[in-house]
Amino acid sequence: MPAFEWNKIIASVLTALIVAMVAGILSNEIIRPRHLEKLAYVPPGANSGAAATATATQAKAPSLPPIAPFLAKADATHGKQVAKVCEQCHTFDKGAPNKIGPNLFGVVATENIATVPNYSFSPALSKDKSEKWDPEKLNEWLADPQHFAPGTKMTFAGLPKEQDRADVIAYLESLK
Ligand code: HEC
Incomplete structure (x- = not known):
């Protein structure tokens, strides 16, 4: 070529x-x-990163206002009356037997969660065994037990009023 x-x-x-x-x-x-x-x-099922974090923080975010201001003016005597609804399942005196629920003497701050002797707690509560019941935790628990520990066997709807919860916590704290 x-x-x-x-x-x-x-x-x-x-x-x-x-x-x-x-x-x-x-x-x-x-x-x-x-x-x-x-x-x-x-x-479906493949959560995008942002959505997943949003749900996680939502679940963790404290749903309730702090109980401290209500505790400051709490009335343990009124708390004892409110706690009558607990008596079908709980005893409050030292050494009293467990019923459907555990004995609650000294439960605030002194005892760890789910450690009452001779009582068999559900896994929902016993997973928190290393922690103590402080007023904030009790506040969340008493407002809505199923929300605080999904699957708990405490079949109690909860105390909706802040002041009632604070009064009951003050009553529990007075049992020493
Ligand atoms: C219908 C029965 C029932 C009623 C009413 C009830 N509880 Fe309970 N409670 C239980 C049961 C059952 C448990 C154990 C829960 C588990 O193991 O999941 C429990 C557990 C608890 C615990 C955790 C104890 C620990 O040692 O960790 C506290 C605190 C408590 N209840 C407080 C109350 C208070 C205060 C009231 C009333 C406002 C109340 N409960 C009403 C059944 C009840």
């Missing part, structure tokens, strides 16, 4: 390459591809 034939072939290949390149650049300019900021469709 004569040399000028080769030149033609090389020239046409180069031209084709340049045309392809320019077309690519131009088409990118004309139709700017926009990438989605987040997935438009999240398959």
Whole structure:
């Protein structure tokens, strides 16, 4: 093949390459591809990172206002009256037997959670054995036992009023 034939072939290949390149650049300019900021469709079960953290913090966030201001004006005598609803399942005197629920003498701050002797706690509560019942925990527990320890066998709906809970906590604290 004569040399000028080769030149033609090389020239046409180069031209084709340049045309392809320019077309690519131009088409990118004309139709700017926009990438989605987040997935438009999240398959069920595949939580996107942000959503997962949001749920986690929501679950942890304290749902109740602090009990301290109510404890400051708590009335243990009234608490003892409110605690009558607990008596179908609990005893409060020192050394009194466990009923459906454990004996509650000295339960605040002195005893760890779920450690009353001769009482078989549910796994829902006994997983917190290394902690003590402080007023904040008792507040959450007494407001909604199933929320504080999902699966607990304390089938008690909870005390909805802050001051009632504070009074009961003050009563429990007075049992020493
Ligand atoms: C229907 C029965 C029932 C009623 C009513 C009830 N409880 Fe309970 N309570 C239980 C049971 C059962 C447990 C053990 C829960 C478990 O192991 O999951 C428990 C556990 C507890 C504990 C944890 C004790 C520990 O040593 O860790 C506290 C505190 C408590 N109850 C306080 C109260 C108070 C205060 C009231 C009344 C406002 C009350 N309960 C009403 C059945 C009851």
